[in-house]
Amino acid sequence: MRVIAGEAKGRPLKAVPGNQTRPTTDKVKEAIFSMIGPFFDGGWALDLFAGTGGLGIEAISRGMERAVFVDLERQSIDIIRKNVAAAHMEDRAEIYKNDARRAIKLLEKRNLAFRLVFLDPPYRMKDADVLMNELAERRLVEPEAIIMVEHESGYHYPEQTGAYIQLKRAEYGETTVSIYCYRPNDQDAGGA
Template identity: 50%
Template sequence: MRVISGEKRGLPLKAVPGSSTRPTTDKVKESIFNMIGPYFQGGLALDLYAGSGGLGIEAISRGVERAIFVDQDRKAIETIKKNLQQCLFEERSEVYRNDSARALKALIKREITFSFIFLDPPYAKQNIESEISIILDHDLLEENGMIVCEHDTSVKLPSEIGKAKTYRSEIYGDTTITIYIYK
């Protein structure tokens, strides 16, 4: 696992020890950023099921100003912090150990809007539609912002959720990437 492009291109990232997380492969990560970028001029990203932090770190490396990382697993939080330290991105990030529902409630109270939200929940616990509805109902995504969902190919997401419409959808083996844009 590594940073694919941008400021920290080629820098290796640590994976979360054990089998509790499923890291996004470099091939899929590169494809995601080719679809949504590939480079950015500022903005705020949310990596909601951050795991090792690879998606949020890639976003910062490619020009996103700041990223918030959330995961409920203690080992994942430790790994994110180590990866951010290795990339020298600690000043451009916030890391929280929390479940997704509580994290979204806390973010709603802060009245933050994101340019990019990455949703890569464990395949057995996916509740993507509901989470996107909460995000949109509480204005957590800026206009023309994108929600990147990584999910099992057997999960079929609707083409529209509220004012978010499917921008692109690609299949990589048993993984599907569905990207919504908020209009």
């Protein structure tokens, strides 16, 4: 695993030992960023279920201003810290050991709004759409934010959920990537 493009291009990234995490392969990561970028002009990224932190690190390398990394596993948090340091991004990364739902509630208190969100939960979890809607309800996503959901190929998320519209869906063997855009109407955006 490595950083594919941008300022940290070529930097190697460590994997989490064991089989508890399923890191996004370089091939899938390259395909994801071709669909959502490939480069960015600032904004905040949220890497929920961060695992190795590879997606958030790639986003910073390609121009995101900052990224928040959240994972429940201590081993993953240690690897994310090492990978962020290897990419020289410590000043642009926040790393939290927490449950995804609890982290969402805590982030709401900071009045953050994310332009890019990575949801790569364990395949046994089938509620990324519920998490997406919770992010919207708590005003944690900017209008036109891009949300990437990585999931098992046999599972299909809806083409629309709340104010999210599916832009693309691509299968890579056992892995499927669904890309959504957050398009709130005036009422959802608080009349803005």
